[in-house]
Amino acid sequence: MPLTADFILERLRAWGIHRIYGYPGDGINAFLGALDRADGDPEIIQPRHEEMGAFMATAHAKFTGGIGCCMATSGGGTIHLLNGLYDAKLDHQPVVAIIGQQKRIALGSGYQQEIDPNSLYKDVSADFLQTCMHPAQARQLVDRACKVALNNRTVATIIVPEDVAEEEAQPSPPRQHGAVYTSVGWTKPRVIPPETEIRVAADILNQGQKVAMLVGQGASDSADEVVEAAELLGAGIAKTSLGRAVLPDDLPYSTGPIGLLGSTASYEMMRDADTLFMIGTSFPYAEWLPQEGQCKGVEIDLDGKMIGVRYPMDSHLVGDAKSTLKELIPLLRRKEDRSWRKKIEGEVAEWWRVLDDRAHDKADPLNPELVVHELSERLPDDTIVTTDAGTAANWWARHLRLREGMMASLAGNLATMGPGTPYAISARFSYPDRPVIALIGDGVFQMNGMAELITVKRYRDRIGDAPLVFCVFNNQDLNQVTWEQRAMAGDPKFEGTQRIPDVPYAEFAKLLGFTGVRCDSPKRIGAAWDEVLSAGGPAVLEVVVDPEIPPVPPHFMKMQAKKAAQALRKGDPEAVGIAVKGTKQKGHEFTESIRRHLLPGGVR
Template identity: 75%
Template sequence: MLVADYVLQRLGQWGVHRIYGYPGDGINAMLGALDRAEGDPELIQARHEEMAAFMATAHAKFTGGIGCAMATSGGGTIHLLNGLYDAKLDHQPVVAIIGQQKRIGLGSAFQQEIDPNSLYKDVASDFIQTCMVPGQARHLIDRACKVALTNRSVTAVIIPEDVGESEAVESPPREHGAVFSGVGWSQPRVIPPPEELRKAADILNSGNKVGMVVGQGAQTAADEVMEIAELLGAGVAKTSLGRVEPADDLPYVTGPIGLLGSTASDFVMSNCDTLLFVGTAFPYAEWLPEEGQARGVEINLDGRMIGVRYPMESHLVGDAGDTLRELIPMIERKTDRSWREQIEKQVDEWWRVLDDRAHDDADPLNPELVVHELSKRLPDRAILTTDAGSTANWWSRHLRMRRGMKASLAGNLATMGPGTPYAISGRFAFPDRPIIALIGDGVFQMNGMLELITIKRYWERFQSAPLVFCVFNNQDLNQVTWEQRAMAGDPKYPGSQWIPDVPYAEYAKLLGLRGIRCDSPADIGGAWDEALSSNVPCVLEVVVDPEIPPVPPHIMKMQLKHAAKAVAKGDPETLGIAEKGVKQKTHEFTESIKSHLPGGQR
């Protein structure tokens, strides 16, 4: 057994049965060992190391286990970085195994020799080590896995070529300096002290209008979140990483918060007198209560991040589920439900606004209608991914998530690229679950199209359940275009924003996938039916209107001023954005008026 064989065996003992990567001579020993491993662990060959790292991150997000990525020395090691940063910033346990030149050549400026310790000192700051002798392999893999799980972060082990090719040492010599580690780790039960729990309960009990913001850290505590929300009569807003739980069919769930958020969430944040943060570090202060408006309680497992988004009075450092279970018996059910009634009215109004917006005329197809029609057809247990861009707005707002679903995106890094590899990773982890990715044409051109070749590479593995890549074709890097207008006061600059038209559906057919193209509102429902019933992976290309604005829940004065300046400078889409933007906001006022009329007059 070589060191490379031993490393794979040890990773397997840690539950790593799938490694995402790309070959190179700097990891030849690992590739030979993977061949000898006969599929456990299995190498999934992505088209690019960055995509492999995204796939490893998605594996961690969707399964809760360790994601693993592998790359060769030099360029391959560099390519992993963006995907690994996605894992680091979204707090996912990912272990990177990377190659290095032979020890004898280090320091000689040898070909492909870089310094991964320096390069990775931020992304893998919690643990990065080089395996200098075979006897180290055991404790380096063990510590990499333990640290990744404990800190929910990225770790890296560097394996020089000659070390990987050396004879393995399963048990190091019993001498001074040797370390004898073992496989094993358990999730700790972390709860705050009783006096802080009592303090939190007193604050929550004294509030009349409680608003909650839940994130990724609360996704395994949905029952507890629902129970405390019911006791408090609270409205529950969700971050993008906390997209699924609690489900959107609950009348007090206000949906997304922030720039991509809902008017219902904005109402709760603007009017609450008590704020409860659970498992989130949502950073945008302009979408939270004004300082001094609300008393605050926060639950966060990471004590470094607690109380840094809003001035909280009670800081509950602990696991969301464990802490809520301790806190709930101290909470008094609020008998006055008028605040909850207001919230439910706002939620109902918001869903009607979305319906109205989705059916606005567009040229040729309203992107909101595309997601609106998907929402009606979401299969049970679906896994949904998306990418950075305007598509993320529709993904956040229009999809009515139900219990049992999974969903994610690059939350804190907000990078282009993960939508397609996330979906592919989801298919490997859950062969029987429907998977749907909503992707903009810019990011699909950047790297998504190439990853469809990965599906071709593993064709027989991708026909067990619906797998749909919905590509929004508007020939515009649309989110940045809107940000230019609203944040910089500049008109759309075609030199940077226009992208070429590509026949995405035809490209899919070229690879043996199903390709569907839709540019008509009358046909989009049928197009979704066809895509979701396909027994082979499908690209649904939707030709959408770039002038449909991702209107925020409320438009701030500075954004309005900048947008007006962009128009005044001669934006090439002035008439369209003015007409369609005003119409989008008008729906909010119309539905608000309707909601105050007796039922028969609506």
């Protein structure tokens, strides 16, 4: 007879979950046997660490739109999932976690590996956190966990004590008072605001002369509608990091990223706008949005709790982006004055020229911006690009020109170290024929990325021969934090916390049987990319880059400039290089601005 563990896997399969990322332990022994009997559906993918499994489940949800699923044993395994699950919660992704627990008879005794997951998970899985106390309860717990995860776009957790998992399954509860009978199934709702509010929004947008749009991942299924609205309004469109792939970067009025990782085009658009139109984003940094009172505001967000909490809005459209835009667009009037749009397109073109100039600045030994610049020119169709916390995220956000059909993501709201490599691995499991590229710093690669290459080796026969490239930026520095020390704390780089060991990453890849390429020359970086992209399977490109190339923000806030200068005066070990290279980087913006405004037709 099937056990409760078998039934839970069967029910997950009925919900379309065919892959579980998990690591074994005796607290889930019953599930290990059930997975064996499941004959690969659902299959179990074994990462090197439970945290990586949770990141992989989050990436599955991000890249497929389905439910991600991870599993861990009781005690330490349950604890290890937390960081990856917080990534799912903060980026609003549906993930179901199955975690083990000691036998019911032992609970409360201080038994080995006995922790209180209800207390531990009460934040990360606040919307659904339940313990399966009886085999007949499993059906409704799985059904409700999946419904809550999808409906609330969050983490749902089922705690399964060992003895319950080992009991005979009861697919249908006894017909008695207290029994619950649930079904598999959920339909994504079409949520539309009241017509009166849509008309208010249309009036505001029609009256605006300088409309700035900001889109996030909530607009990911609404690209056509976003473009149509922007065309009617003569607007420019900035994208958050999570909204990186909502629109292709070849749109001449897409100003690209916003914020510290942003573009000068996005900064100038927000500075000069008179109307702000936010769609599917909770971008939190007020200093990069228009000043309060500068703009009239319209916002579309499916989550009514989060609407109007980033900028004071005049119209609050609680609804899904696609359906709401479809109702709004017929009410929008095409703006005949296209001077605002023309200005934005000029600033966008100028920004791309600035990036080109910056990428070709001399560095010691290799400019990290050139690394991504050269990749951008070589991106295969349908590529999925991941990145991680660190300065690599700056170059990922700015220099990649994503085309239609490409995907990209990172840990947006949690901004944690760790997900770049497991995201890439998960993406490859979901799309075995698509090129996948991860841009990651050496700090995070040492933290967990190198170990997850062993996961790639474990499943080499599943990986296929499409490009799977892990580009590691080797600068022997926890570079993003180093720059934050300077610009936010006014302190010089402290070698004791910031310096990390030099590791031969390309050689490590070769030990595992992969292609490994090391590049420290600007003359060779294009050829290095060609080599790893044509390698036929997993490859590591180790690029030895200059830690003194600053992730220059599109605008220096007064306090940041003051703090950075203070840090250099205190004797920063890289002060001279930073001053020279940083000045040159900002100088490109000035040069391009002069060319655009003073030369005939803005010609270079």
